[in-house]
Amino acid sequence: MTVTVEAPTQSSVTDVARRAREASRVLVRCSADARRAGLFAMAAALEDHVDAIVAANLLDLAAGETAGLSAPMLDRLRLDAAGVAKLAEAVREVAEQPDMLGEVTDEVVRPNGLTVGRMRIPLGVVAMIYESRPNVTSDAAALCLKAGNAVVLRGGSEAVHSNRAIARALRDGLASSDLPVDAVQLIQTTDRAAVRELIQQEEFIDLVIPRGGEGLIRAVTRDSRVPVLQHYKGVCHVFVDASADPAMAINIVVNAKVQRPGVCNSLETLLIHTDVAPSLLPQIAGALRAEGVELRGCPATVDLLGDGVVPATNDDWGEEYLALILAVRIVDDLDRAVDHIGEHGSSHTEAIVTEDEDAARAFVGAVQSSTVLVNASTRFADGGELGLGAEIGISTSKLHAFGPMGARELTTRKFVVYGEGQVRS
Amino acid sequence: MTVTVEAPTQSSVTDVARRAREASRVLVRCSADARRAGLFAMAAALEDHVDAIVAANLLDLAAGETAGLSAPMLDRLRLDAAGVAKLAEAVREVAEQPDMLGEVTDEVVRPNGLTVGRMRIPLGVVAMIYESRPNVTSDAAALCLKAGNAVVLRGGSEAVHSNRAIARALRDGLASSDLPVDAVQLIQTTDRAAVRELIQQEEFIDLVIPRGGEGLIRAVTRDSRVPVLQHYKGVCHVFVDASADPAMAINIVVNAKVQRPGVCNSLETLLIHTDVAPSLLPQIAGALRAEGVELRGCPATVDLLGDGVVPATNDDWGEEYLALILAVRIVDDLDRAVDHIGEHGSSHTEAIVTEDEDAARAFVGAVQSSTVLVNASTRFADGGELGLGAEIGISTSKLHAFGPMGARELTTRKFVVYGEGQVRS
Numbered sequence: 011m012t013v014t015v016e017a018p019t020q021s022s023v024t025d026v027a028r029r030a031r032e033a034s035r036v037l038v039r040c041s042a043d044a045r046r047a048g049l050f051a052m053a054a055a056l057e058d059h060v061d062a063i064v065a066a067n068l069l070d071l072a073a074g075e076t077a078g079l080s081a082p083m084l085d086r087l088r089l090d091a092a093g094v095a096k097l098a099e100a101v102r103e104v105a106e107q108p109d110m111l112g113e114v115t116d117e118v119v120r121p122n123g124l125t126v127g128r129m130r131i132p133l134g135v136v137a138m139i140y141e142s143r144p145n146v147t148s149d150a151a152a153l154c155l156k157a158g159n160a161v162v163l164r165g166g167s168e169a170v171h172s173n174r175a176i177a178r179a180l181r182d183g184l185a186s187s188d189l190p191v192d193a194v195q196l197i198q199t200t201d202r203a204a205v206r207e208l209i210q211q212e213e214f215i216d217l218v219i220p221r222g223g224e225g226l227i228r229a230v231t232r233d234s235r236v237p238v239l240q241h242y243k244g245v246c247h248v249f250v251d252a253s254a255d256p257a258m259a260i261n262i263v264v265n266a267k268v269q270r271p272g273v274c275n276s277l278e279t280l281l282i283h284t285d286v287a288p289s290l291l292p293q294i295a296g297a298l299r300a301e302g303v304e305l306r307g308c309p310a311t312v313d314l315l316g317d318g319v320v321p322a323t324n325d326d327w328g329e330e331y332l333a334l335i336l337a338v339r340i341v342d343d344l345d346r347a348v349d350h351i352g353e354h355g356s357s358h359t360e361a362i363v364t365e366d367e368d369a370a371r372a373f374v375g376a377v378q379s380s381t382v383l384v385n386a387s388t389r390f391a392d393g394g395e396l397g398l399g400a401e402i403g404i405s406t407s408k409l410h411a412f413g414p415m416g417a418r419e420l421t422t423r424k425f426v427v428y429g430e431g432q433v434r435s
Numbered sequence: 436m437t438v439t440v441e442a443p444t445q446s447s448v449t450d451v452a453r454r455a456r457e458a459s460r461v462l463v464r465c466s467a468d469a470r471r472a473g474l475f476a477m478a479a480a481l482e483d484h485v486d487a488i489v490a491a492n493l494l495d496l497a498a499g500e501t502a503g504l505s506a507p508m509l510d511r512l513r514l515d516a517a518g519v520a521k522l523a524e525a526v527r528e529v530a531e532q533p534d535m536l537g538e539v540t541d542e543v544v545r546p547n548g549l550t551v552g553r554m555r556i557p558l559g560v561v562a563m564i565y566e567s568r569p570n571v572t573s574d575a576a577a578l579c580l581k582a583g584n585a586v587v588l589r590g591g592s593e594a595v596h597s598n599r600a601i602a603r604a605l606r607d608g609l610a611s612s613d614l615p616v617d618a619v620q621l622i623q624t625t626d627r628a629a630v631r632e633l634i635q636q637e638e639f640i641d642l643v644i645p646r647g648g649e650g651l652i653r654a655v656t657r658d659s660r661v662p663v664l665q666h667y668k669g670v671c672h673v674f675v676d677a678s679a680d681p682a683m684a685i686n687i688v689v690n691a692k693v694q695r696p697g698v699c700n701s702l703e704t705l706l707i708h709t710d711v712a713p714s715l716l717p718q719i720a721g722a723l724r725a726e727g728v729e730l731r732g733c734p735a736t737v738d739l740l741g742d743g744v745v746p747a748t749n750d751d752w753g754e755e756y757l758a759l760i761l762a763v764r765i766v767d768d769l770d771r772a773v774d775h776i777g778e779h780g781s782s783h784t785e786a787i788v789t790e791d792e793d794a795a796r797a798f799v800g801a802v803q804s805s806t807v808l809v810n811a812s813t814r815f816a817d818g819g820e821l822g823l824g825a826e827i828g829i830s831t832s833k834l835h836a837f838g839p840m841g842a843r844e845l846t847t848r849k850f851v852v853y854g855e856g857q858v859r860s
Binding site: 035038039112118120124126129131133134216217231232235237255258261262265266269352370374375376378379380381382383384385386387389390391395396397407408409410412413414422423424425426427428429430431432433434435 | 460463464537543545549551554556558559641642656657660662680683686687690691694777795799800801803804805806807808809810811812814815816820821822832833834835837838839847848849850851852853854855856857858859860
């Protein structure tokens with residue numbers, strides 16, 4: 011079988027960014043119907059290109075094996091025909107979301123007769139810098155276009171062939187629609203200098219979203235002249251309150267820790283109220299150990315549970331294990347739990363298990379993390395689970411968006427004012 | 436008369452930022468009533484300290500005269516007893532705004548029974564870096580506290596005595612309330628290195644707002660590790676459409692240009708439809724010249740109006756004159772006007788004068804500036820005029836906030852999720 015892979019073009023990163031800005035100016039004038047049709051054309055093109063995409067992915071997998079990528083890494087990279095069908099389906103789901111551009115809210119009539127409202131508009135151009143998983147290429151493109159933005163994509167070198175094949179399909183789809191083809195562009199080179207050049211294009215790019223390891227995100231934040239939406243660590247906590255339903259507490263803690271320990275919304279530190287620790291913590295610990303979880307406890311936890319618990323050091327608080335390890339701390343009350351989260355947490359996701367409505371309200375009010383749950387697993391902190399549709403990332407910084415981000419978080423609002431000749435005196 | 440001025444303390448900028456973070460953690464647990472009472476206490480303290488503030492201001496004025504500040508600069512700096520009363524009144528107006536913290540919106544029940552909503556919360560700690568006018572000290576403090584944030588203030592050296600006196604009054608007010616005194620702190624030193632140190636405190640500060648010249652804003656944006664809300668230039672346009680009411684067009688253009696030419700929402704470039712230019716532009720030009728406005732025109736404007744018009748160079752498009760100078764360009768149609776604004780504008784404020792509803796809709800839809808007006812003066816692009824109450828700045832970048840910013844723009848939203856023991860499968 012012969013595999014054709016598009017060669018890197020010679021155009022510079024600046025040219026790519028400039029073309030994205032031009033495409034965004036055209037996109038702003040496209041109707042919701044045109045954007046919807048463009049997304050469906052992109053989905054159809056993914057299906058049309060399935061052989062090329064799967065073949066390109068095999069090249070990446072072969073290169074990854076040669077380079078000694080771990081089995082989980084290779085698994086994240088793999089894209090078969092069913093996987094491509096899922097990409098197309100995800101694009102169609104985004105297309106079917108209600109359109110939000112042009113909606114006017116917060117309308118008021120001022121004493122001087124001016125009508126003031128706020129209209130939702132695209133951000134303009136989004137640059138997406140990501141590692142590994144090739145599905146981000148089509149997911150991010152779909153969400154950006156849904157919100158009326160042009161997107162510049164820069165994937166990781168491990169997935170370079172897959173990303174090129176997917177981007178080529180998406181652009182083929184756009185070419186058959188009324189949307190500008192340059193609404194989706196992939197930086198072809200895997201040269202690291204290209205990222206630096208990209209994030210300096212403040213004239214052409216409105217937002218940079220890095221997705222990947224903390225090193226990537228810190229480097230992008232340091233060097234960018236464009237605003238960056240950050241997703242650092244997920245150090246998630248569950249606080250088991252004195253009034254917690256025991257069975258529910260065990261179920262939530264085990265689910266949050268073990269259902270998928272390698273992701274950002276999994277549990278890293280268990281906090282438990284001192285009144286209920288003697289009766290409940292041994293049960294929770296037993297259930298966790300049955301799942302192979304290593305416990306690292308505060309002195310009171312070690313006293314209570316005995317030798318099976320590794321004494322926690324100060325580094326265990328705030329550690330993102332992403333593995334079957336759990337830090338455990340017994341706290342005097344809800345305020346101490348909130349203080350611990352404020353001091354050691356990452357502003358990502360925290361949950362309380364309680365039957366006491368006042369405690370639930372106090373916890374929800376006081377914890378300043380992007381998602382706060384009552385009697386539910388931290389694993390629900392996800393754009394799809396929270397009803398945003400697809401998700402382009404999770405922001406752990408509070409500016410612009412906080413928490414899971416869908417298409418709406420890729421828009422902004424302008425003031426629109428209607429008068430009858432009013433001037434200012 | 437003896438004037439006592441608080442000496443700079445020895446605490447480092449990092450200490451100030453850390454104390455602000457601690458104060459913000461206390462503020463989050465204060466009720467709306469407590470915040471309201473705290474703001475009233477601050478207003479009363481400003482009135483109690485009126486003599487000290489006016490005396491401190493006289494020191495700044497004397498230093499400014501010695502340093503050769505211009506008359507308008509000295510005028511901006513001046514604060515008499517009536518001015519202090521206005522500061523107090525402005526703080527009370529902010530206190531009286533409806534409270535927004537804790538409000539839950541966009542509530543949905545997911546298919547699995549989880550109730551998901553988004554709760555409005557403070558950003559945390561805001562750093563305000565500003566030049567010249569001492570009223571920013573109390574205005575910014577009031578807006579930040581209204582939104583539940585602690586604030587670190589760093590004013591310009593010209594107003595150092597006034598700012599210290601005002602901050603001392605505000606903190607005296609806080610000391611008599613249930614709010615933490617360190618919710619309002621002023622960086623006492625006028626050393627420039629302090630600004631650089633302040634904007635590196637990403638652990639303790641959530642948002643930096645620079646207010647002043649473009650040089651200050653670019654320097655802060657370049658060096659900051661904390662997100663920055665930017666207010667660059669205001670290069671505002673009025674487009675006089677073919678269907679404009681002539682008297683209204685003259686009135687709006689003259690008001691937008693001459694009512695207060697030194698501010699960011701004043702008019703800098705007039706665009707006029709070619710169909711109406713021969714009849715209307717001479718009238719507009721006459722009205723502007725009667726107010727002493729110098730015109731710089733495109734070739735067609737020069738042809739039409741004759742020798743009194745300076746030929747515009749390419750630098751005139753996009754120039755922020757902040758003076759009685761106006762660039763004038765005749766354009767073929769509305770699309771050309773939108774293109775000109777997209778190429779040369781600053782995303783601040785633009786207006787159309789038209790009697791044609793389709794033209795108004797097209798202009799409002801296509802122009803991607805933070806405020807777009809129909810048949811009203813650009814001078815209304817102001818938080819107070821648009822109904823936000825007081826304003827902490829105007830954002831010309833699209834992230835987080837776009838356009839005039841009030842207390843609400845100093846908040847964010849977190850996801851709050853109520854379950855009954857749901858776990859993820």
